[in-house]
Amino acid sequence: xxxxxxxxxxxxxxxxxxxxxxGPYGENDSLLEKLVVEFLRDHVYWRRNFHPxxxxxxPTNSVNHPDYQALESRLRRELHQLSAALKKSVPFxxxxxxxxxxxxxxxxxxxxxxxxxxxxxxxxxxxxxPVTVDxxxxxxxxxxxxxxxxxxxxxPGCAFGHLTSGGTLANYQALRLAxxxxxxxxxxxSAGVPDLALPDDDWQAFNLHPDLSTALLVSWQTWxxxxxPKQQRHWVQTVHAHRLEQLGLxxxxxxxxxxxxxxxxxxxxxxYSWSKGMKLLGLGRNNLRPLPQxxxxxxxxxxxxxxEALRRSGQSVLMAVAVxxxxxxxxxxxxxxxxxxxxRSSAAGLGFSVHVDAAWxxxxxxLFRNPDGSLRSRQDVASEFTSFPAPFVHKAFSALGDxxxxxxxxxxxxxxxxxxxxxxCRDNRVMALLAEQADYVFHGGTNDGxxxxxxxxxQYIPEGSKPGAMAAAAFxxxxxxxxxxxxxxxxxxxxxxxxxxxxxxxxxxxxxxAPFAAVTVPFTxxxxxxxxxxxxxxxxxxxxxxxFVRRLHDDMRCDPCQPLQLKEFFASATTLRPDAMGxxxxxxxxxxxxxxxxxxxADGDGRLFILRHTLMNPYxxxxxxxxxxxxxxxxxxxxxxxLLSASKTTGTD
Numbered sequence: 001x002x003x004x005x006x007x008x009x010x011x012x013x014x015x016x017x018x019x020x021x022x023g024p025y026g027e028n029d030s031l032l033e034k035l036v037v038e039f040l041r042d043h044v045y046w047r048r049n050f051h052p053x054x055x056x057x058x059p060t061n062s063v064n065h066p067d068y069q070a071l072e073s074r075l076r077r078e079l080h081q082l083s084a085a086l087k088k089s090v091p092f093x094x095x096x097x098x099x100x101x102x103x104x105x106x107x108x109x110x111x112x113x114x115x116x117x118x119x120x121x122x123x124x125x126x127x128x129x130p131v132t133v134d135x136x137x138x139x140x141x142x143x144x145x146x147x148x149x150x151x152x153x154x155x156p157g158c159a160f161g162h163l164t165s166g167g168t169l170a171n172y173q174a175l176r177l178a179x180x181x182x183x184x185x186x187x188x189x190s191a192g193v194p195d196l197a198l199p200d201d202d203w204q205a206f207n208l209h210p211d212l213s214t215a216l217l218v219s220w221q222t223w224x225x226x227x228x229p230k231q232q233r234h235w236v237q238t239v240h241a242h243r244l245e246q247l248g249l250x251x252x253x254x255x256x257x258x259x260x261x262x263x264x265x266x267x268x269x270x271x272y273s274w275s276k277g278m279k280l281l282g283l284g285r286n287n288l289r290p291l292p293q294x295x296x297x298x299x300x301x302x303x304x305x306x307x308e309a310l311r312r313s314g315q316s317v318l319m320a321v322a323v324x325x326x327x328x329x330x331x332x333x334x335x336x337x338x339x340x341x342x343x344r345s346s347a348a349g350l351g352f353s354v355h356v357d358a359a360w361x362x363x364x365x366x367l368f369r370n371p372d373g374s375l376r377s378r379q380d381v382a383s384e385f386t387s388f389p390a391p392f393v394h395k396a397f398s399a400l401g402d403x404x405x406x407x408x409x410x411x412x413x414x415x416x417x418x419x420x421x422x423x424x425c426r427d428n429r430v431m432a433l434l435a436e437q438a439d440y441v442f443h444g445g446t447n448d449g450x451x452x453x454x455x456x457x458x459q460y461i462p463e464g465s466k467p468g469a470m471a472a473a474a475f476x477x478x479x480x481x482x483x484x485x486x487x488x489x490x491x492x493x494x495x496x497x498x499x500x501x502x503x504x505x506x507x508x509x510x511x512x513x514a515p516f517a518a519v520t521v522p523f524t525x526x527x528x529x530x531x532x533x534x535x536x537x538x539x540x541x542x543x544x545x546x547x548f549v550r551r552l553h554d555d556m557r558c559d560p561c562q563p564l565q566l567k568e569f570f571a572s573a574t575t576l577r578p579d580a581m582g583x584x585x586x587x588x589x590x591x592x593x594x595x596x597x598x599x600x601x602a603d604g605d606g607r608l609f610i611l612r613h614t615l616m617n618p619y620x621x622x623x624x625x626x627x628x629x630x631x632x633x634x635x636x637x638x639x640x641x642x643l644l645s646a647s648k649t650t651g652t653d
Contacts, residue, residue: 020108103617140422148398163422165463169423170408171273175264178319183206185213197219208346217429300338329531330360342354353404359409360529368485371486385497404426410474428450492528498615520532529612546609552641
């Protein structure tokens with residue numbers, strides 16, 4: 001939980017924002033160099049003051065030895081080669097980069113990570129990382145506050161979060177926790193624990209609302225604490241023997257024949273990590289079921305029908321996944337509607353968890369939070385934008401605090417280095433179900449306090465070792481730029497303004513380029529990701545339109561065989577699928593591009609290849625120099641379209 005003094009921070013000004021990044025031109029090189037050198041020297045002083053009575057292990061005159069100099073020479077040579085090779089990297093830092101979900105890095109996070117690396121803390125326990133483990137737990141609370149979860153660790157139901165290598169592992173953690181919570185009431189029934197109000201049968205026990213399962217877990221812990229030590233050991237061992245985590249999926253469901261392995265419901269637009277997670281957990285790819293969609297967003301009314309059909313067939317549901325900013329399109333699912341559908345289903349006897357995959361859009365939540373943590377009204381948020389947020393987008397962000405768990409990627413819109421994902425659950429008490437003991441790492445004790453308990457972080461996370469430097473990077477960044485609309489929120493605000501400018505420019509571009517190509521924005525963007533579809537003038541074939549856009553995209557993708565400077569702009573691409581858009585909406589898009597609907601049958605599954613633009617760079621609208629890189633991009637795109645049109649008519653390439 002943030003201290004009161006932190007709430008008095010002023011609104012991040014444009015001038016202050018200029019100190020946040022190294023900059024497209026390396027404008028803040030002096031600041032970065034000064035900070036890195038200062039704290040590297042500080043680290044060296046720390047080493048020299050640890051038992052200064054010990055003599056130096058490396059003689060001061062060793063630098064003059066030929067072998068020393070030879071190794072130094074070899075090191076320099078390899079580093080020069082590495083430096084040369086890295087210059088073929090994608091220029092994520094540039095406002096000419098409009099591709100994937102990455103941009104320039106925040107100096108607070110970059111310096112904090114560099115500063116921490118020589119200390120090499122391993123955030124598995126306080127023995128290996130006495131400082132950065134606490135920082136990681138605090139990062140979890142910082143993100144919880146941003147999402148609207150309880151963030152006061154003195155309260156029993158406080159949230160808990162931890163960092164991961166990325167959103168994929170965070171999503172896997174969500175699956176692990178949801179399954180453990182879902183199966184635990186069944187284990188209590190099977191173990192015959194007395195004096196608890198247990199469900200009447202396995203089906204009821206396996207399909208409780210997560211809040212009821214959590215309450216049952218707390219009741220079990222309270223009852224257990226009242227027993228004498230001998231009885232505690234007995235019942236812990238007895239319940240453990242009946243848990244799914246001990247038995248495994250096969251034996252657990254063999255013992256409980258009235259229930260079957262649950263399915264996970266996710267939209268078609270969900271990240272492929274969900275497929276990975278289902279396979280890793282042993283639930284199987286076939287048990288990842290698509291949620292009905294409309295316009296690449298979950299269709300709540302159809303979801304109700306899906307849930308009712310599953311309930312009638314006796315099929316349990318582990319989790320429903322909603323996406324807060326899809327990686328391909330930036331669309332936002334109606335999270336409030338998904339929660340309402342879950343509550344209706346739970347009332348009918350089919351309960352399950354709701355997880356939000358906000359790997360992409362999570363930090364947009366800063367736009368919706370006041371410095372005191374309260375939710376901003378839609379009118380207040382919308383006051384500085386043209387159309388953002390749409391009413392359903394504001395409702396979705398407002399409902400985040402009622403979900404069970406969430407994935408956020410600081411290495412995306414948090415502007416931190418790879419790899420920094422995060423998993424956050426609304427109620428930390430359920431984490432007890434994931435606890436693992438390793439005697440050589442963790443020590444005994446009650447661990448009654450929140451911070452004391454989670455200093456043994458490795459008991460609860462998937463990893464056995466993990467870098468503390470990333471925790472330091474996230475913690476310092478969030479302290480310098482608190483996660484609210486007045487501070488960190490100024491960064492995503494700038495990206496939303498860029499997206500709105502991009503949308504307006506795309507609409508104007510469609511009119512200007514009409515003699516050469518049809519252009520459409522296939523759907524109104526929910527966030528800072530904008531897609532455009534194109535079709536050369538006179539063409540009616542879907543296959544030819546797709547080939548045309550692929551040619552354009554080839555000019556805007558990284559090619560390590562060419563000098564980087566030959567590329568004017570970088571953009572990414574994706575496809576629109578009828579199963580995601582819906583047939584009617586897909587047909588409307590094709591008609592807007594003058595593509596013959598009959599031609600889709602000749603092009604496989606009828607996908608439309610489109611350009612995708614992630615507008616993360618805060619300097620896309622360079623007010624200092626009066627430059628709009630968005631306008632420059634459309635000028636460039638127009639030139640390429642005209643060139644391709646001319647090559648078609650002349651037969652040249």
